[in-house]
Amino acid sequence: MKKTLLTIATMAVIATGCQEKRELTSGVKLDNLDTTARLQDDFYQYACGGWMKNNPLDAEHSRYGAFDVLHENAQENLKGIIDSVSKMQNEEGSIADKIATLFNIGMDSVRLQEQGATPLTPFLEEINALKSRDDIWAEILKLHRRGDHVLFGIFGEADKDDASQCIAWAYQSGLGLGDRDYYLTDEGNNKNVREGYIALMEKEFAMAGYDQMSGIRADKLAQMVMNFETRLAKSQNTRLENRDPQATFNRYTLDEAAKFAANIRWQNYFETMNIMDGMKSFNIAQPKYFEEVNRVLADADIEVLKAYFAWHEINGAASYLSDDFVEANFDFYGRLLSGREQNRPRWKRVTATVDGAMGEALGRLYVERYFPAEAKTRMETLVQNLITALGQRIDMAEWMTKETKKNAHEKLNTIYVKIGYPNKWRDYSKLDIRDDSYYANIVRSNEFDMDYMFSKINKPVDKDEWGMTPQTVNAYYNPTTNEICFPAAILQPPFFNMEADEAANYGAIGVVIGHELTHGFDDQGRQYDKDGNLNDWWTEEDAKNFDNNKQVLIDAFDSCIALNDPEFGGLVHGNGQLTLGENIADNGGLHVSYLAMKNAMKKSQVNKEQMDGFTPEQRFFLAYAAVWASNIRPAAALQLTQMDVHSLGRNRVNVALPQVTEFIEAFGIKEGDGMWLAPEKRVVLW
Numbered sequence: 001m002k003k004t005l006l007t008i009a010t011m012a013v014i015a016t017g018c019q020e021k022r023e024l025t026s027g028v029k030l031d032n033l034d035t036t037a038r039l040q041d042d043f044y045q046y047a048c049g050g051w052m053k054n055n056p057l058d059a060e061h062s063r064y065g066a067f068d069v070l071h072e073n074a075q076e077n078l079k080g081i082i083d084s085v086s087k088m089q090n091e092e093g094s095i096a097d098k099i100a101t102l103f104n105i106g107m108d109s110v111r112l113q114e115q116g117a118t119p120l121t122p123f124l125e126e127i128n129a130l131k132s133r134d135d136i137w138a139e140i141l142k143l144h145r146r147g148d149h150v151l152f153g154i155f156g157e158a159d160k161d162d163a164s165q166c167i168a169w170a171y172q173s174g175l176g177l178g179d180r181d182y183y184l185t186d187e188g189n190n191k192n193v194r195e196g197y198i199a200l201m202e203k204e205f206a207m208a209g210y211d212q213m214s215g216i217r218a219d220k221l222a223q224m225v226m227n228f229e230t231r232l233a234k235s236q237n238t239r240l241e242n243r244d245p246q247a248t249f250n251r252y253t254l255d256e257a258a259k260f261a262a263n264i265r266w267q268n269y270f271e272t273m274n275i276m277d278g279m280k281s282f283n284i285a286q287p288k289y290f291e292e293v294n295r296v297l298a299d300a301d302i303e304v305l306k307a308y309f310a311w312h313e314i315n316g317a318a319s320y321l322s323d324d325f326v327e328a329n330f331d332f333y334g335r336l337l338s339g340r341e342q343n344r345p346r347w348k349r350v351t352a353t354v355d356g357a358m359g360e361a362l363g364r365l366y367v368e369r370y371f372p373a374e375a376k377t378r379m380e381t382l383v384q385n386l387i388t389a390l391g392q393r394i395d396m397a398e399w400m401t402k403e404t405k406k407n408a409h410e411k412l413n414t415i416y417v418k419i420g421y422p423n424k425w426r427d428y429s430k431l432d433i434r435d436d437s438y439y440a441n442i443v444r445s446n447e448f449d450m451d452y453m454f455s456k457i458n459k460p461v462d463k464d465e466w467g468m469t470p471q472t473v474n475a476y477y478n479p480t481t482n483e484i485c486f487p488a489a490i491l492q493p494p495f496f497n498m499e500a501d502e503a504a505n506y507g508a509i510g511v512v513i514g515h516e517l518t519h520g521f522d523d524q525g526r527q528y529d530k531d532g533n534l535n536d537w538w539t540e541e542d543a544k545n546f547d548n549n550k551q552v553l554i555d556a557f558d559s560c561i562a563l564n565d566p567e568f569g570g571l572v573h574g575n576g577q578l579t580l581g582e583n584i585a586d587n588g589g590l591h592v593s594y595l596a597m598k599n600a601m602k603k604s605q606v607n608k609e610q611m612d613g614f615t616p617e618q619r620f621f622l623a624y625a626a627v628w629a630s631n632i633r634p635a636a637a638l639q640l641t642q643m644d645v646h647s648l649g650r651n652r653v654n655v656a657l658p659q660v661t662e663f664i665e666a667f668g669i670k671e672g673d674g675m676w677l678a679p680e681k682r683v684v685l686w
């Protein structure tokens with residue numbers, strides 16, 4: 001992080017080809033390599049083995065990788081900002097005062113233990129008092145406004161026929177385990193997960209006193225909720241089904257929705273949340289599930305619904321109550337589900353809470369301190385070079401007709417680029433932070449966020465709004481705004497190294513940029529046009545070729561090994577369908593950034609000599625692999641394989657790279673080597 005302006009200024013001169021050369025590093029950290037491994041057989045081990053040995057997992061993490069190092073740094077930076085803000089004399093109600101108050105109340109362990117479950121009690125009493133189906137409906141509205149999406153959720157999203165407008169989306173929700181498969185299959189560790197979940201409910205129902213309040217034993221309450229959530233799970237879409245943009249867009253007018261699912265009082269909902277103005281139609285993403293919600297509202301036992309609501313209230317509050325609640329929740333969600341051994345220290349949890357509540361306020365201070373303007377300038381050049389290279393790759397694509405290429409170029413040339421931080425910041429003046437209880441503040445903060453989200457519905461989409469805060473170590477592509485975004489916090493080594501030769505930067509942040517650009521043209525992204533509308537701009541022949549090519553990647557990742565541990569389901573393979581979009585993006589990112597590097601080499605912007613014994617081509621792939629260096633426990637590997645659309649780090653290297661001929665050539669990999677893939681099995685899409 002400590003880069004002087006002088007260094008940066010000198011770097012800029014080198015980038016424009018000045019004679020006076022400053023010593024740049026190769027960008028390859030030799031300590032991170034495991035030179036005892038044979039790279040032709042296991043490139044991941046060679047490129048990351050040293051890092052994995054030097055960064056063993058601690059009890060707090062079940063996965064720890066290059067991303068996590070940066071995330072930890074960002075957390076420490078935020079803590080520093082909060083500390084310095086807290087030391088100032090802040091005007092009451094100012095943003096600094098709000099940050100300091102929320103942080104202090106979260107850190108006040110003595111008061112948290114004293115308060116125990118009491119901050120939650122009024123909410124449970126409210127639920128316990130419900131008598132009729134009208135009461136149940138009214139409670140759903142209250143819970144939703146507090147951000148607790150029992151049964152379903154309503155969110156503001158782009159209208160897929162006119163992406164310039166934000167409309168309401170009704171979306172499946174309301175499972176404490178998050179995903180339907182946990183309830184319905186015995187894959188992996190799912191049986192243990194269900195048992196652990198029931199035990200958690202029983203424990204916390206009793207701790208919160210809801211058994212006494214309702215007159216129903218805690219174990220009975222837990223079973224009621226489990227049965228009910230299993231019923232909901234049966235009608236929910238799978239993760240795979242939710243990846244289909246066409247099938248999840250189903251427009252309804254209010255009249256149509258009233259006929260389709262009359263027990264969901266749509267108009268009353270929209271009126272209560274202040275989103276009736278300008279309401280013409282909205283989307284029901286999973287109609288089959290909403291038919292079931294409609295039935296549930298008519299036939300589910302009221303006591304069951306009350307237990308279900310009470311559980312979601314308790315579960316949502318547990319992290320902000322006394323340590324017994326925090327520990328019980330961690331024991332299940334942290335230990336059993338994700339394989340973490342020990343909870344994060346209090347300061348990290350509270351920093352994350354303040355970040356969640358006032359992310360853009362902290363982000364503003366973060367970029368002032370930690371993001372040099374020069375980094376933004378250099379990144380803008382890199383992005384332009386990547387866009388140029390993707391344009392060239394489109395022209396090179398042999399499987400694509402001229403007509404479709406023209407549309408692809410149009411889409412590429414209208415991509416909106418966001419780097420570092422937003423040009424305007426969110427206003428938190430109406431957020432009410434008080435010195436009463438940690439949980440009460442969370443409830444008010446959730447209401448503030450929900451109101452903000454609802455306020456955008458039935459209005460034009462604000463293209464200058466950011467989907468991530470600047471302190472987030474990540475990047476994204478949004479198909480409905482056709483935008484790519486690179487927050488400040490990802491623009492550091494090992495992604496972006498101001499002191500390294502450009503070959504390493506093309507291999508790391510360059511591939512990240514190429515990856516996000518390619519999302520505009522992956523199996524989902526390709527269904528959206530340049531304006532973000534769901535619109536088929538492909539000829540039939542091109543669509544067929546695309547599908548044939550993508551099948552190669554599906555097969556490759558279906559057959560790769562994710563983990564092999566007898567305690568966690570034995571041999572588990574990757575999920576080629578679920579991870580398809582991400583694997584296309586990695587494949588495209590590698591090809592596009594490699595070409596961008598070659599372009600830069602022609603302009604002498606890359607050192608063509610060997611550095612630390614590696615050619616620029618080799619440094620490119622080593623830098624790519626270094627981004628995915630990580631250690632992971634089996635529980636986390638299993639959870640991610642079941643739920644995450646990204647492949648595991650090892651496979652993003654060892655399965656993705658053999659697909660890329662330039663990699664095979666850079667290291668002279670031969671038939672019979674572990675990293676070898678026959679040319680006819682390699683896929684080239686972008």
Ligand SMILES: [Zn+2]
Pocket residue numbers: 515516519582585
């Ligand atoms: Zn991605």
